[in-house]
Amino acid sequence: MEREAGETSVADVLRLLSVGAGGAILVALGRGPLRTRRLTERLPQYAPRTIYRHASKLVEAGLVERIEGRSAPSAVLYRLTQPRGRNLLRIFNRYAAPGAGRRPGRRIDDTPWTAFCLLAEAWESGWVELLSIYPRSPTEIAALTDGLTFHQVNRRVNLLRSNGLLGEAVSRGTGKRYDLTARARLGFALVLEVDRWRRRYLDGGRLHDVTVAEAVTALRLWLPLMRIPRYSGMTVKFGIAGVLDRDRERGSQMLVCRIARNGRVTCSGGAEAKTDGWALGSAPAWIRAALAGSRRQIRTGGNSHLVSACLVELRDTVNGR
Numbered sequence: 001m002e003r004e005a006g007e008t009s010v011a012d013v014l015r016l017l018s019v020g021a022g023g024a025i026l027v028a029l030g031r032g033p034l035r036t037r038r039l040t041e042r043l044p045q046y047a048p049r050t051i052y053r054h055a056s057k058l059v060e061a062g063l064v065e066r067i068e069g070r071s072a073p074s075a076v077l078y079r080l081t082q083p084r085g086r087n088l089l090r091i092f093n094r095y096a097a098p099g100a101g102r103r104p105g106r107r108i109d110d111t112p113w114t115a116f117c118l119l120a121e122a123w124e125s126g127w128v129e130l131l132s133i134y135p136r137s138p139t140e141i142a143a144l145t146d147g148l149t150f151h152q153v154n155r156r157v158n159l160l161r162s163n164g165l166l167g168e169a170v171s172r173g174t175g176k177r178y179d180l181t182a183r184a185r186l187g188f189a190l191v192l193e194v195d196r197w198r199r200r201y202l203d204g205g206r207l208h209d210v211t212v213a214e215a216v217t218a219l220r221l222w223l224p225l226m227r228i229p230r231y232s233g234m235t236v237k238f239g240i241a242g243v244l245d246r247d248r249e250r251g252s253q254m255l256v257c258r259i260a261r262n263g264r265v266t267c268s269g270g271a272e273a274k275t276d277g278w279a280l281g282s283a284p285a286w287i288r289a290a291l292a293g294s295r296r297q298i299r300t301g302g303n304s305h306l307v308s309a310c311l312v313e314l315r316d317t318v319n320g321r
Helices: 010-018 020-029 035-041 048-059 085-095 111-123 127-133 138-143 152-160 183-202 213-226 282-291 304-316
Strands: 066-067 079-081 166-169 177-180 236-242 252-259 264-268 278-280 300-301
Touching: 010 020, 010 085, 010 111, 010 213, 010 304, 020 035, 020 048, 020 066, 020 079, 020 111, 035 048, 048 127, 048 138, 048 177, 079 085, 079 166, 079 300, 079 304, 111 127, 111 183, 111 282, 127 177, 127 264, 138 152, 152 166, 183 213, 183 282, 213 236, 213 252, 213 264, 213 282, 213 304, 236 282, 236 304, 282 304, 300 304
Parallel strands: 236 278
Antiparallel strands: 066 079, 166 177, 236 252, 252 264, 278 300
16 A cells, blocks of 8 residues: 555554554543543553543544533543544444453453554555465565565564464465454455545545555455355456546456355456356445445446345455344
8 A cells, every 4th residue: 555755544543542542542432521530430451641641642633622621620521523533433333343442341442453553554564465365474475575574574474463363374385374364354344444534534635545456455355255155166257447536547457256165255366268247346336335335336247146146245244244
């Protein structure tokens, strides 16, 4: 992923929430405004000084509003800004794992934010795109990553593994290769949505949509999670086209999806001599189809039942249904 100098990245946004009490404060305020004392009581795992410091950072970022009363300092009220802070929390609540960020006894944890931040960093460094194609070894990743030594790459790989984002893949050769876990693949939906959020609220309202490469990466991540045993043995072709945006992108890419006997979907690039169905759409249209189930801008042909089942299963898989 490329971004202009000075832009706030997705990782920057999630880093603000994953370090210290930032994410926990955002979740705590999701139920409504809280006075300073009630906020510290809701987050007993953090020292009051830590909560004050990170609440101030959220205020500076425009996610939280600080309202001072006319009486004692304890009358200070914190609440999420509308729509910026509220919309960011809605994204987290929709795409994070069920119950993530909340512990028994209404304690709020910050672990999910850390994992999503690491995933965003992996995306911005190009690792997610590399691993969406096939598993890689740390040596292979290091050779394809500029500016990082093998030891730096290996440390990051271990960090991703410890947060449940990478798992060891079955390999016939020597050496370990790693693949993105289901948690990482599904979590990519949150990363994409936070990217749209930051473009709207932090990047001057410039809403240039996802690129072909980003949409293809997303589909490569999500399609293998699908199961469509009813159509085993069939092949579907998905075409992803670029649109003219601020980067003046053109071009397109094709994904060929084969459904195995167990219903599992495998993806490859290039053409296929024979397909049972096909679907074509722009990169933004494919993301809308996956996240919201919107198919208005997706053209289809061939076996309509097969293609429809694929699109429905894609939406249900990404949204955890």
